[in-house]
Amino acid sequence: MRFLAAATTLGLAVLLGPASAHEFKAGSLTIDHPSSRPTPPNAKVGVGYLSIRNDGTEPDRLVGGSATVAGRFEVHASTVEDGVARMRRVEDGVVLEPGATVTLASGGTHVMLLDLKEPIVKGQSFDGTLVFERAGAVPVRFSVEGFGAGAAAPSHGGHQP
Ligand SMILES: [Cu+2]
Numbered sequence: 001m002r003f004l005a006a007a008t009t010l011g012l013a014v015l016l017g018p019a020s021a022h023e024f025k026a027g028s029l030t031i032d033h034p035s036s037r038p039t040p041p042n043a044k045v046g047v048g049y050l051s052i053r054n055d056g057t058e059p060d061r062l063v064g065g066s067a068t069v070a071g072r073f074e075v076h077a078s079t080v081e082d083g084v085a086r087m088r089r090v091e092d093g094v095v096l097e098p099g100a101t102v103t104l105a106s107g108g109t110h111v112m113l114l115d116l117k118e119p120i121v122k123g124q125s126f127d128g129t130l131v132f133e134r135a136g137a138v139p140v141r142f143s144v145e146g147f148g149a150g151a152a153a154p155s156h157g158g159h160q161p
Contacts, residue, residue: 026138028056029096031130034142036113038122046070046120048111048128048142051103054096060134062102063093067128067142071115078107087112093133122146 024031034050046069054060065073075090094109096102104110113120120126125143132138 022141022143024138024140026132026135028058029054029060029132029135029138031138031140034128034130034140036120036126036142036144037147038144039116039120041119043119044114044116046113046116047106048073048113049105050111050130050140050142051101051105052094052096052130053101054098057098058134059098060096060132061093062096062130063133064131065111065129066131067113067126069116069118069120069126070113071117072113073128074112074114075104075109076112077109096132120144 022033024034030053032051032053034048036046036048039046048067052062062075064075067073075094076087077090078085078087080086089112090109094102094104102109122144125141128140128142130138130140
């Protein structure tokens, strides 16, 4: 019994281990560290960050996805025009060239989680799916982290699609 308890604890420790270590594989794609940021109680918009490495010989394309906490999932690009930060929806997906790693992060191309059904809470995680042109639908899990030093994510608070 004591052994069982120890084994269970160990199993949990492995499952819950450092969030920074989680990655997901689909064919030649490796999806590293899908993460999100906490939102205020009544927020309707959240973010998703991750990186995708393509070790294959053919290009692929991130064309969409979903998340349990959100009604809609979009890929957005942030740009600065005349000193003003703007966002637009990326309609044609994110191209993943062979041998390249694409990072979706604050201030650049990122995932926008819209019509939030519940707040996104630091320390928790939620399920999602990424949809690729070639690799198809890939289940992932987003871990919710705090705002790092210098993170620009709070600018999403006023973002309306
Ligand atoms: Cu956005």
